[in-house]
Amino acid sequence: MSRRASPIYTCQDMSQLLSDAMDRTLPWHTRLRMQLHLRICLLCRQYQHQLTLLRAVLRKSGNQLTEAEHTHAPGLSPEAKARIQRAIDSHDR
């Protein structure tokens, strides 16, 4: 990430690395340097917490996104329903 020789990542480096760490195991030295940064940086700790919270909520109950009582998102249009019904009927015969 950072091409600088500094042993401490910047917050900008951290924002990418914290995301990467959710998808793959990073090398141990990278994780160590991340820990150093997190220890001294409240904002990045909060950012990490927020990303983790978002994942936890979605993985626990992501289907609520598409359940009717939780969304104003439109369902199938009447035309689409009729079309699908016709497709099923003609398939049955």
Place this chain on the structure above:
Amino acid sequence: MTDRITTDAQSLIDAHGDALYRFALVRVRDKDAAEDLVQETFLAALQGTYRESGPTAERRWMIGIMKHKVIDYFRRTSREPIQQADPSGLAAEDTFLDDGHWKPEAAPMQAWTEPPDRLIERRQFWEALAGCMDRLPPRAAQVFTLRELDELETDQICELLQLTPTNFGVILYRARKQLRDCLGSRYFGQAQEGLNA
């Protein structure tokens, strides 16, 4: 006598059509494609054998079929170019100072203290989240939903959508950050203002 669902198509569509459609739409982000996937799912469901009973089990079963249909869809379409909107989240230069520190106005200043179990109960949270996800560029929404809703592994998604690992990392980084920024202002920001008032 098989356990084939013999209820008429109409009642099946009424019971599950909307949920299946939204399930597909949030993933593929294309109305026509989502409608086609609903139709394919019903056709597959009507040909399959169904052994459990009750509307909840029935829904779970149909969602299971839909999941496979969505994966097939991505496999078919991953080579087609996707209309890529500009990421609508804050750009790096709007978020970070030249020295790589958070800009005060874009920093994650609020602690999100509501526990996941409580958030899940809140209708306003799901509305805010759905609204925020709608604003993700299509490709970002696809990668994000496959990873966070369907819990596919990184290499599976890269293969499915023909992405390099680097691309994948950048897309998810931007998607997560955009969602964080959006939820911060649409949901948590309001709570924060309420507390300060």
